[in-house]
Amino acid sequence: MSLLVVGSVAFDCLESPYGKVERAVGGAATYFAVAASFFAPVHLVAIVGDDFSKEDAAVFKGRPIDIEGLERTTGKTFFWSGRYSQNLNERVTLATELNCFAEFKPRLPEKYRNSKYVFLANIAPDLQRDVLHQVKVKPKIAAMDTMNYWIERTNAELRETLKHVDILMINDTETRELSSEHNLLLAAKHIFKMGPSTLVVKRGEYGAMMVDKHGIFCVPAFPLEEPHDPTGAGDSFAGGFMGYLASVGSKSDAFLRRAMVYGSVLGSFAVEQFGLDRLLQLKKPEIHGRARHFRKLTQFKL
Amino acid sequence: MSLLVVGSVAFDCLESPYGKVERAVGGAATYFAVAASFFAPVHLVAIVGDDFSKEDAAVFKGRPIDIEGLERTTGKTFFWSGRYSQNLNERVTLATELNCFAEFKPRLPEKYRNSKYVFLANIAPDLQRDVLHQVKVKPKIAAMDTMNYWIERTNAELRETLKHVDILMINDTETRELSSEHNLLLAAKHIFKMGPSTLVVKRGEYGAMMVDKHGIFCVPAFPLEEPHDPTGAGDSFAGGFMGYLASVGSKSDAFLRRAMVYGSVLGSFAVEQFGLDRLLQLKKPEIHGRARHFRKLTQFKL
Numbered sequence: 001m002s003l004l005v006v007g008s009v010a011f012d013c014l015e016s017p018y019g020k021v022e023r024a025v026g027g028a029a030t031y032f033a034v035a036a037s038f039f040a041p042v043h044l045v046a047i048v049g050d051d052f053s054k055e056d057a058a059v060f061k062g063r064p065i066d067i068e069g070l071e072r073t074t075g076k077t078f079f080w081s082g083r084y085s086q087n088l089n090e091r092v093t094l095a096t097e098l099n100c101f102a103e104f105k106p107r108l109p110e111k112y113r114n115s116k117y118v119f120l121a122n123i124a125p126d127l128q129r130d131v132l133h134q135v136k137v138k139p140k141i142a143a144m145d146t147m148n149y150w151i152e153r154t155n156a157e158l159r160e161t162l163k164h165v166d167i168l169m170i171n172d173t174e175t176r177e178l179s180s181e182h183n184l185l186l187a188a189k190h191i192f193k194m195g196p197s198t199l200v201v202k203r204g205e206y207g208a209m210m211v212d213k214h215g216i217f218c219v220p221a222f223p224l225e226e227p228h229d230p231t232g233a234g235d236s237f238a239g240g241f242m243g244y245l246a247s248v249g250s251k252s253d254a255f256l257r258r259a260m261v262y263g264s265v266l267g268s269f270a271v272e273q274f275g276l277d278r279l280l281q282l283k284k285p286e287i288h289g290r291a292r293h294f295r296k297l298t299q300f301k302l
Numbered sequence: 303m304s305l306l307v308v309g310s311v312a313f314d315c316l317e318s319p320y321g322k323v324e325r326a327v328g329g330a331a332t333y334f335a336v337a338a339s340f341f342a343p344v345h346l347v348a349i350v351g352d353d354f355s356k357e358d359a360a361v362f363k364g365r366p367i368d369i370e371g372l373e374r375t376t377g378k379t380f381f382w383s384g385r386y387s388q389n390l391n392e393r394v395t396l397a398t399e400l401n402c403f404a405e406f407k408p409r410l411p412e413k414y415r416n417s418k419y420v421f422l423a424n425i426a427p428d429l430q431r432d433v434l435h436q437v438k439v440k441p442k443i444a445a446m447d448t449m450n451y452w453i454e455r456t457n458a459e460l461r462e463t464l465k466h467v468d469i470l471m472i473n474d475t476e477t478r479e480l481s482s483e484h485n486l487l488l489a490a491k492h493i494f495k496m497g498p499s500t501l502v503v504k505r506g507e508y509g510a511m512m513v514d515k516h517g518i519f520c521v522p523a524f525p526l527e528e529p530h531d532p533t534g535a536g537d538s539f540a541g542g543f544m545g546y547l548a549s550v551g552s553k554s555d556a557f558l559r560r561a562m563v564y565g566s567v568l569g570s571f572a573v574e575q576f577g578l579d580r581l582l583q584l585k586k587p588e589i590h591g592r593a594r595h596f597r598k599l600t601q602f603k604l
Contacts, residue, residue, distance in 0.1 A: 087484040182389040185527045206508040209525070218599055220520035223511070225487045257602040291604055297520055298600050300559040302593055 001140075002041040002066075003246040005032045006106050006131045007121025007235075009046040009070065011056075013081035013095070014274055016088060018228040024275035025059050027078060028121035028145070031232035034279045035239025035266040036119075037063040038287055040246035043112045045069035045131070049077040049100045059276055068109045075100045088230055088271075089205070108134040117246040119238060120144035120165070125158040132164050141251055143167035143242055145234070151177050163195040166251075169238050171202045184209065185216070198256070200241070200263075202234050210260050214253040219260045220297060222268035222290065229274045233267045236279060240266030265290045303442075304343040304368075305548040307334045308408050308433045309423025309537075311348040311372065313358075315383035315397070316576055318390060320530040326577035327361050329380060330423035330447070333534035336581045337541025337568040338421075339365040340589055342548035345414045347371035347433070351379040351402045361578055370411045377402045390532050390573075391507070410436040419548040421540060422446035427456055427463040434466050443553055445469035445544060447536070453479050465497040468553075471540050473504045486511065487518070500558070502543070502565075504536050512562050516555040521562045522599060524570035524592065531576045535569045538581060542568030567592045 007029030014021045029046045036042050041064040048056075048070060060067050078101035081094040106127055113136045120128040122145045132142060142165045150158050151174060158178075162168065168191060172184065178194075179187035188199045188211035198212040207220040241263030248255050265287055272278040309331030316323045331348045338344050343366040350358075350372060362369050380403035383396040408429055410417075415438045422430040424447045434444060444467045452460050453476060460480075464470065470493060474486065480496075481489035490501045490513035500514040509522040543565030550557050567589055574580040 183527055185525050203508070206505070207520075207522075209522075216525050216599055217602075218509075218522035218525075219602075220509075220511075220522070223487050223518050223520075225485055254603060258604065261602055261604070288604075295602070295604060297518055298602075300519075300521075300563055300597070300600075301556060302560065302563070302590075302597060 001116045001246050001249055002043055003036055003117040003119065003242055004043045004045065004108070004112055004115035004135070005029050005036065005119045005121060006045040006128070007032065007123055008078050008101060009048050009052070010078040010080055010101070012231060012275060013079070014229055014231055015082070016084040016229050016274075017086055018226075019274060021274045025056050026080070026232060026275055028232075028235040030059065030276065031235035031270065031279070032119060032121055032239040032242075033065050034059065034063065034276060035236040035270070036243030036246070037065050038266070038282070038284060039240070039243030039262070040064070040117070041066065042243070043069060043115060045106045045108060045112065047071040047073060047100055047104045049073060049075045052077045059280060069107075069112055071107070073100045073103070082231070084230065088227055091230070106131050106134075116140045117242055118142045119242045121235065121238070122147050125150050125154055125161040129157075129161040129164065140249070141166050141242070141245060143169055143238070145169050145238060146174065148174060148177055159194060165196055167198040167200060168196040169200040169202065169241070171204070171234065175199070175201050185211065200260070202237060204230070204233075208237065208260060208264060210256060212256070217257050217260055219264050219294065222264060222294065222297070224268065224272065227271040230271050231275060233270050236270035237263040237267035240264070261291055261294050262287070264294060303418045303548050303551055304345055305338055305419040305421065305544055306345045306347065306410070306414055306417035306437070307331050307338065307421045307423060308347040308430070309334065309425055310380050310403060311350050311354070312380035312382055312403070314533060314577060315381070316531055316533055317384070318386040318531050318576075319388055320528075321576060323576045327358050328382070328534060328577055330534075330537040332361065332578065333537035333572065333581070334421060334423055334541040334544075335367050336361065336365065336578060337538040337572070338545030338548070339367050340568070340584070340586060341542070341545030341564070342366070342419070343368065344545070345371060345417060347408045347410060347414065349373040349375060349402055349406045351375060351377045354379045361582060371409075371414055373409070375402045375405070379403075384533070386532065390529055393532070408433050408436075418442045419544055420444045421544045422467070423537060423540070424449050427452050427459040431459075431463045431466065442551070443468050443544070443547060445471055445540070447471050447540060448476065450476060450479055461496060467498055469500040469502060470498040471502040471504065471543070473506070473536065477501070477503050487513065502562070504539060506532070506535075510539065510562060510566060512558060514558070516558075519559050519562055521566050521596065524566060524596065524599070526570065526574065529573040532573050533577060535572050538572035539565040539569035542566070563593055563596050564589070566596060
């Protein structure tokens with residue numbers, strides 16, 4: 001079943017101890033779409049400027065990613081520039097130029113309006129809600145991301161949007177800020193009262209944790225000797241997670257656990273090289289191979 | 303098979319947002335011994351002053367813990383006082399009074415000298431080595447802990463001791479400091495060259511990771527809504543880990559994985575209440591119940 005993603009498509013300037021890329025196609029929706037497309041057809045809604053060339057759009061080509069919803073406008077594409085510290089565990093944002101993204105009003109093409117799986121990447125909560133309104137029938141799973149900026153500045157709007165989603169996927173700092181609870185279990189209980197029935201906490205090098213009515217499920221991050229660039233890891237995780245669920249058409253506990261693993265698999269590949277490079281070369285057997293590796297990493301018998 | 307532990311027995315003054323205990327029996331060897339005693343008989347080597355009463359020694363009573371090796375001397379017992387921050391993730395040491403522990407020269411009673419499983423808790427590396435020399439036949443598994451103090455001040459002594467142990471169990475900061483490597487996999491490779499063939503990295507609220515020739519195994523920390531006191535969690539982990547291995551008499555991969563789980567189980571109980579309180583009330587079926595809970599927390603099918 002096809003999967004709708006709404007979010008940013010951007011140019012990134014990335015710098016880490018492993019090198020520098022001046023102008024890489026990035027953005028949350030891009031990472032999500034490429035990662036999810038290994039599992040299910042993706043419908044992309046985003047906006048780019050007239051500096052976004054055919055060559056740039058090639059990242060979506062040859063994959064089941066429909067870009068009818070990729071709006072093209074005059075002006076420049078969203079630009080982000082960041083530098084990572086020696087150990088990749090700290091990031092300095094050097095520039096955020098919203099450009100045409102500041103005027104983004106997501107409009108779903110007619111054929112996107114039946115989407116059963118929806119992912120609202122990190123954009124303004126009122127736009128996220130507007131996207132949900134454009135979907136005709138209540139999706140089987142609506143999931144969303146957000147960030148400290150929206151938690152702090154548009155909290156009421158965010159609360160309103162949260163009422164309409166099933167899964168919230170955020171990092172641990174955001175979880176604590178949104179719930180005003182340090183303990184992640186207490187935070188989850190708080191967040192369930194806001195609407196979502198499942199909380200997925202992304203914890204970077206420590207992996208991810210899912211909390212829902214079935215209980216808690218933890219998956220570690222895949223240990224890598226030389227991660228090169230953490231950009232897009234969380235969005236690739238979300239893409240693997242939602243792509244897998246859309247491919248199986250179920251949200252039972254066993255499938256949600258597997259979705260956590262496939263999310264972690266895609267996130268782990270994303271950080272191996274700069275920007276989208278690794279995901280663009282990735283082959284399906286590698287995904288399944290790493291999922292089995294995750295099993296080796298975590299499984300035990302009593 | 304019986305298990306030898308050498309380390310500190312102390313009085314702790316503990317303060318956390320959940321309360322305060324003025325004088326609790328603690329120390330690494332105490333937590334280790336109590337945790338390990340659920341699995342195997344323990345031989346304890348430590349030193350206490352004449353302020354350590356019969357009532358204090360009651361924590362070892364009714365358990366398979368032999369305290370012939372608990373030396374009694376004149377003067378005061380090792381005293382440690384610490385306060386935890388609101389979220390228990392920061393600790394301030396208010397006082398460390400070594401007292402009689404400063405003169406500790408571990409002497410193994412004759413019947414301890416055949417120990418097949420040995421754990422050297424965090425004491426001076428030359429003392430750790432001296433203990434190994436007193437063991438007649440090379441142990442099946444010798445494991446040790448250490449801390450930043452020894453890494454920085456007696457590095458050469460520590461390196462010499464590391465040559466003689468199989469398993470090093472330290473936290474992530476210590477792993478990075480000892481190896482001069484931020485990445486834990488590269489750190490493990492470095493440490494393997496120093497002697498140990500297995501590295502267990504204790505990561506607090508993020509669980510634990512084991513690296514050896516079989517690969518990597520990760521186990522999360524058990525999510526608790528209200529941990530009360532993290533004191534002794536790492537030593538209880540070590541106790542559960544080594545106790546389990548001593549009970550099965552094997553160090554194959556499957557057993558090492560289970561040891562990681564039982565270590566995590568004991569560590570998770572330790573933090574539920576102040577000091578040793580929870581471990582002293584703990585029943586064996588609760589241990590197995592939580593181990594099954596760990597399975598639910600981490601297991602998935604592909």
